[in-house]
Amino acid sequence: MIPKMKYIDSHTHTYLRGPEDLQSMAIAGVEGVVICSYFPIRPGGSSTLIDLFYWLQDEMGRLADYGIASQMAVGIHPRSIPKIEIDDVMDQILNIFDHGLAAALGEVGLDTGSAEEREVFAKQLRIANDYGRPMIIHTPQNNKAEIVEATLGILKEEKIDTSMVILDHLTPELVAKVKDEGAVAGLTLQPGKMTYKDVEDAISKTGPERIVLNSDLGNKPSDPLALPKAAFNMDRDGISGRDIELVTYSNIRALMWFR
Secondary structure, three states: OOOOOOEEEEEEOHHHOOHHHHHHHHHHOEEEEEEEOOOOOOOOOHHHHHHHHHHHHHHHHHHHHOOOEEEEEEOOOHHHOOOOOHHHHHHHHHHHHHOOOOOEEEEEEOOOOOHHHHHHHHHHHHHHHHHOOOEEEEOOOOOHHHHHHHHHHHHHHOOOOHHHEEEOOOOHHHHHHHHHOOOEEEEEEOOOOEOHHHHHHHHHHHOOOOEEEEOOEOOOOOOOOHHHHHHHHHHHOOOOHHHHHHHHHHHHHHHHOOO
8 A cells, every 4th residue: 555645636626615625635635736717607707707816815725724735827717708808807817927826827728619719818828928837728528639639739839838738637548649749638537537547547658747637626526535536546456656646746746836
């Protein structure tokens, strides 16, 4: 058995969950989380997302009360693009980075691949690039391979350093492609997405480097103990303690915690 481990969940929306989940995570060894911006409906205007960013800052304090460290990622999710006043949200993102309040841009990206999504995505990439911030990029449930291809094309057009990019919610067959492009493969342990067996397969085929695990903990069915449970099962299946530690802790810590 591996010794008691620590974990960093690389993609969460803990502000949408109750205190019982935070307590369970702390007890199970979740040392840190990345809190990503996401609002579950399309906002009518800028104030909703600006208030969301304030909420995320407050959430960092709530997590600290449970002994969980956190880093905040701010951005406009493609399903949360406001109907009006989008420039006001962009200005607030700039202000947050100016004051060093966010560690990363996220969660941003494409969902349908519309012209509006592409424009908003590219503008945000330029901001993150200017500030040297990592970028957490959403991929959708449908047409994932096509959207990943389009996303990689935009990253190339914008001259983004892909070593600073997490392409998240990948399917098993996309892991090698994303890593070959120099980006980090984000694997989500959630019903309908990745299982720990999928993670084991990815590790065995491509190695544990540039892979990070997450629960995507939020308003959809998701498990606050996804990482500890995956680590337990991978250990039982013979995955080395080093490889487990890299994908559940060290890889995301190196990218996000000391920038």
